[in-house]
Amino acid sequence: xxxxxxxxxxxxxxxxxxxxxxxxxxxxxxxxxxxxxxxxxxxxxxxxxxxxxxxxxxxxxxxxxxxxxxxxxxxxxxxxxxxxxxxxxxxxxxxxxxxxxxxxxxxxxxxxxxxxxxxxxxxxxxxxxxxxxxxxxxxxxxxxxxxxxxxxxxxxxxxxxxxxxxxxxxxxxxxxxxxxxxxxxxxxxxxxxxxxxxxxxxxxxxxxxxxxxxxxxxxxxx
Amino acid sequence: xxxxxxxxxxxxxxxxxxxxxxxxxxxxxxxxxxxxxxxxxxxxxxxxxxxxxxxxxxxxxxxxxxxxxxxxxxxxxxxxxxxxxxxxxxxxxxxxxxxxxxxxxxxxxxxxxxxxxxxxxxxxxxxxxxxxxxxxxxxxxxxxxxxxxxxxxxxxxxxxxxxxxxxxxxxxxxxxxxxxxxxxxxxxxxxxxxxxxxxxxxxxxxxxxxxxxxxxxxxxxxx
Numbered sequence: 001x002x003x004x005x006x007x008x009x010x011x012x013x014x015x016x017x018x019x020x021x022x023x024x025x026x027x028x029x030x031x032x033x034x035x036x037x038x039x040x041x042x043x044x045x046x047x048x049x050x051x052x053x054x055x056x057x058x059x060x061x062x063x064x065x066x067x068x069x070x071x072x073x074x075x076x077x078x079x080x081x082x083x084x085x086x087x088x089x090x091x092x093x094x095x096x097x098x099x100x101x102x103x104x105x106x107x108x109x110x111x112x113x114x115x116x117x118x119x120x121x122x123x124x125x126x127x128x129x130x131x132x133x134x135x136x137x138x139x140x141x142x143x144x145x146x147x148x149x150x151x152x153x154x155x156x157x158x159x160x161x162x163x164x165x166x167x168x169x170x171x172x173x174x175x176x177x178x179x180x181x182x183x184x185x186x187x188x189x190x191x192x193x194x195x196x197x198x199x200x201x202x203x204x205x206x207x208x209x210x211x212x213x214x215x216x217x218x219x220x221x222x
Numbered sequence: 223x224x225x226x227x228x229x230x231x232x233x234x235x236x237x238x239x240x241x242x243x244x245x246x247x248x249x250x251x252x253x254x255x256x257x258x259x260x261x262x263x264x265x266x267x268x269x270x271x272x273x274x275x276x277x278x279x280x281x282x283x284x285x286x287x288x289x290x291x292x293x294x295x296x297x298x299x300x301x302x303x304x305x306x307x308x309x310x311x312x313x314x315x316x317x318x319x320x321x322x323x324x325x326x327x328x329x330x331x332x333x334x335x336x337x338x339x340x341x342x343x344x345x346x347x348x349x350x351x352x353x354x355x356x357x358x359x360x361x362x363x364x365x366x367x368x369x370x371x372x373x374x375x376x377x378x379x380x381x382x383x384x385x386x387x388x389x390x391x392x393x394x395x396x397x398x399x400x401x402x403x404x405x406x407x408x409x410x411x412x413x414x415x416x417x418x419x420x421x422x423x424x425x426x427x428x429x430x431x432x433x434x435x436x437x438x439x440x441x442x443x444x445x
Contacts, residue, residue, distance in 0.1 A: 029253060029294070030251075030252070030253045032297070033253040033256050033257055033297065034253075034256075036260065036297075036300075036301070036315070037256055037260060039310065039314060039315070040260060040263075040264065040304075040310075043309075043310070044330060045264065045267065045304075045309055045310075045328070045330065046260060046263040046264060046330065047263070047330050047331060047332045047333065047336075049332060049333040050259075050263050050266075050330075050331050050332055050333045050335070050336035051256070051259040051260065051263055052259070052333065053333035053334075053336050053337055054258070054259040054262050054263060054336055054337075054340070055249075055255045055256075055258065055259045057337060057340060058248060058258070059248045059249065059255070063248075098341065098343065099340050099341040099342060099343045100339075100340045100341075100342075100343045100344070101343070102343065103343040103344065103345040103346065103347075104345065104346065104347065104390070104393075121228070121229050121230030121376050121378070122227055122228060122229075122230075122276075122280075122374060122376060123227060123276055123279070123280075124292070129343075132248065133248055133258075135240065135241065135243070135246050136240075136241065136246065136250070136292065137238050137239070137240035137241065139292045140238065140292075141229055141232070141235045141288060142235040142236050142237060142238045142239075143238050144229040144230065145229040145230065145231060145232035145233070145235050146235070146238070148230045148231060148378065148419070148432050149230070149231045149378075149416075149419070149420055149424065149425075150424055150425050151425070151430055152425050152428060152430070153425070154238065157237055157238050157239075157240075158238075158240065164428065167428075167429045167430070167431065168428065168429075168430045168431070169430075169431045169432075169433060170430065170431070170432045170433065171433045172230065172376065172432060172433065172434045172435070173435070174374045174375075174376060174434055174435045174436065175346075175374060175390070175393060175409050175435035175436075175437075176272075176345075176346040176393060176394070177390060177409075177411075177435050202243055203243055204240075204243050209240075
């Protein structure tokens with residue numbers, strides 16, 4: 001199995017090639033995939049242009065910016081937020097986001113007392129319409145195993161520490177319901193425009209492993 | 223089945239080691255793009271549904287499932303389905319050379335149709351004329367179910383006591399859908415306290431809860 005984790009700078013001397021084996025795939029695997037594609041095309045079972053369109057859609061058209069749009073709008077628009085929490089599928093469709101892996105969407109709101117975290121222990125269910133495809137770690141065995149049993153340790157690995165009193169609610173996506181976390185709006189951004197707020201809403205904050213960027217985080221990057 | 227995929231609560235798997243969000247590409251290699259697209263495109267042929275697709279991945283040997291990278295498991299899944307549904311033969315896969323047995327009667331989506339299918343999605347909510355067995359607030363136990371087929375009742379929840387938090391209505395029931403039977407069952411969100419799932423160790427000093435979406439046949443009354 002190919003193994004390259006040099007860019008991740010792991011300090012734990014632990015082998016976990018299975019979730020990071022991407023920079024140099026074994027040549028036999030690449031060949032196998034190419035051969036399968038040729039076979040399917042030759043048999044007329046797939047249209048090569050359809051394959052390219054699918055890839056382009058998920059690589060360039062849908063992604064966490066959709067979700068950031070949804071969350072930022074909910075922060076500035078109370079009636080949209082109410083509609084979103086009541087029926088996210090409908091509210092989000094009105095912004096133009098609908099389709100596969102977003103047919104039954106639910107938005108769960110973080111508050112001062114409750115923090116939500118989303119996982120799929122059985123596979124990799126994820127709200128594609130608003131977040132795009134899931135990151136590698138979300139699909140990895142350690143995350144799927146541990147998010148339900150030790151969520152606070154998992155959060156700590158993302159640098160997220162919650163007050164002891166905060167209740168953690170972990171959503172295991174076992175059905176076709178899809179969950180999107182609405183992070184708490186950062187302090188001091190009350191008068192920001194929706195456009196500007198979008199920049200604070202990270203993918204990880206909408207999965208629930210991190211909080212939205214604070215003003216300080218944001219200015220560091222700017 | 224409690225295969226290699228049923229990971230909730232498994233231990234010894236190490237840290238998560240996420241890539242920084244700003245640096246992570248959608249795909250990490252060209253072959254991943256191709257496997258992803260082939261999986262969606264062949265799924266659009268209508269020869270199998272999402273639960274059959276999941277079952278094809280999770281019925282691999284657990285050692286293979288855990289050793290494979292994510293898209294290697296997807297590759298194993300479509301190979302398994304293409305053969306079991308008779309679209310491709312074992313020999314063709316082995317030789318990876320085209321033969322007859324073309325897809326004359328199948329509709330092969332072009333780029334535009336593929337994007338339309340993606341944009342439409344496939345809702346799983348179904349009408350029902352039965353009354354749900356459980357009400358919001360009921361105390362229930364997740365059954366112990368040692369089925370050989372596909373199921374979405376995670377092993378870690380089995381035998382634990384929870385509370386019905388919401389009724390999502392009837393949704394396609396995966397255990398039957400994976401066998402090609404399109405029937406609905408009530409789907410509930412069930413709230414489990416950490417201590418109900420994991421006992422009094424670990425993080426139970428905190429008030430953690432796990433919400434699991436469970437179909438009615440997975441649940442029994444608990445007095």
